[in-house]
Amino acid sequence: MREHFHDQLDAVTDELVQMTRLVGSAINRATQALLDADLQLAESVIEGDEAVDLLAAEIDDQCFDIAARQAPVATDLRVIMSGIRISMSVERMGDLAKHVAKQTRLRYPKSSIPPELRGTFAQMGGLAEAICSKTGMVILTKDVSHVAAVESYDDQMDRLHRELFGIVMAPDWPHGVEEAIDVTLLSRYYERFADHAVTVTKRMVHIVTGKSYAEVSVDPLTAIMETGG
Amino acid sequence: MREHFHDQLDAVTDELVQMTRLVGSAINRATQALLDADLQLAESVIEGDEAVDLLAAEIDDQCFDIAARQAPVATDLRVIMSGIRISMSVERMGDLAKHVAKQTRLRYPKSSIPPELRGTFAQMGGLAEAICSKTGMVILTKDVSHVAAVESYDDQMDRLHRELFGIVMAPDWPHGVEEAIDVTLLSRYYERFADHAVTVTKRMVHIVTGKSYAEVSVDPLTAIMETGG
Numbered sequence: 001m002r003e004h005f006h007d008q009l010d011a012v013t014d015e016l017v018q019m020t021r022l023v024g025s026a027i028n029r030a031t032q033a034l035l036d037a038d039l040q041l042a043e044s045v046i047e048g049d050e051a052v053d054l055l056a057a058e059i060d061d062q063c064f065d066i067a068a069r070q071a072p073v074a075t076d077l078r079v080i081m082s083g084i085r086i087s088m089s090v091e092r093m094g095d096l097a098k099h100v101a102k103q104t105r106l107r108y109p110k111s112s113i114p115p116e117l118r119g120t121f122a123q124m125g126g127l128a129e130a131i132c133s134k135t136g137m138v139i140l141t142k143d144v145s146h147v148a149a150v151e152s153y154d155d156q157m158d159r160l161h162r163e164l165f166g167i168v169m170a171p172d173w174p175h176g177v178e179e180a181i182d183v184t185l186l187s188r189y190y191e192r193f194a195d196h197a198v199t200v201t202k203r204m205v206h207i208v209t210g211k212s213y214a215e216v217s218v219d220p221l222t223a224i225m226e227t228g229g
Numbered sequence: 230m231r232e233h234f235h236d237q238l239d240a241v242t243d244e245l246v247q248m249t250r251l252v253g254s255a256i257n258r259a260t261q262a263l264l265d266a267d268l269q270l271a272e273s274v275i276e277g278d279e280a281v282d283l284l285a286a287e288i289d290d291q292c293f294d295i296a297a298r299q300a301p302v303a304t305d306l307r308v309i310m311s312g313i314r315i316s317m318s319v320e321r322m323g324d325l326a327k328h329v330a331k332q333t334r335l336r337y338p339k340s341s342i343p344p345e346l347r348g349t350f351a352q353m354g355g356l357a358e359a360i361c362s363k364t365g366m367v368i369l370t371k372d373v374s375h376v377a378a379v380e381s382y383d384d385q386m387d388r389l390h391r392e393l394f395g396i397v398m399a400p401d402w403p404h405g406v407e408e409a410i411d412v413t414l415l416s417r418y419y420e421r422f423a424d425h426a427v428t429v430t431k432r433m434v435h436i437v438t439g440k441s442y443a444e445v446s447v448d449p450l451t452a453i454m455e456t457g458g
Binding site: 074 | 292293296297302303306307310313314317397398402406407409410413414417
């Protein structure tokens, strides 16, 4: 019984890792679609998000099932309950990748971003994929020493986000309002994507160390403009 | 034992309702601060968000405690696990109210919104408070017949959000890029606020009817521009 129980927990962990892989691929392809104004690729990201949502629903059902059929001890229960919240966050990351793809589709065949900002968005996409893969590693290995890397990626993302914000707000912004808003929203999607990854890794710290979420929840963000979601 | 258990569940429900009240008051005051460019009121909203976060952490601990010390039956377990996700959503609503207040502080003593859009933001604030109070009622009474009202408020919010988006994107927008971005982000905060309320009421439907979240999760949004969080 006990062994079967831990098998079930391992299955949940595997599925959470699988979610981070799907979402990492999604943000990677969404970024590529954005940079190339590639409608077909954007569509594939939008359609692919359903698989992430289904996986999240499956994880929920499994967590529910485990908790209902077993009487888990404290640590295991913490894993189960955190599993629910982690899947919720990773699901949101998938939504954000989809939003990037939808923005690409909305402006197609035009590009959503001016050519001079391609480099910045390529960097943001790279950071988003890196943070996603690191997050998957934290979930899989429970090695919380990777958390510092996740936070460092997040800091870099925040820096790029602020940089873009400054560029579109500057008096010499050579494009229009529409372009400025597109850049702002896109940039925000990447920034929120990284934030959710930080939330997930903090929950993993909670699982591993037992420290409450609030204790590991000191917000590293000192951005001028904070953005909600 | 059993009775004590249900007392504990009731306490969680009461605290979730209390969270919606705090958040309803926060979005109401944040809107007032936005409309009046009232720095002091904005600061009080920003500081007050900590109480919401603390309440969310308390609810988490309690849910964990109940699940750990009892072996809840299926329905009760569903309430406990949904309680965690509901508190997460309401906490995000509090964050969004705080974002509105921070935007007010950022532009002070200037107003963040042009005078001709005050009416629209006043409406959005009113809708946000109404949807919050209705959501609290659904949590308290478990009467899912209120869910239609929540969705109708959300539809109205989406309409206003699209309307504002059209206004700032129009060729005759008389203000600058900064003003357009401020309006877009603020509008987005209200729109996301309403979305989270819809998510919460769907979870309540799940608790009451046992229908899976996915089954009640048909997205009513057909907005041109979807926004992520």
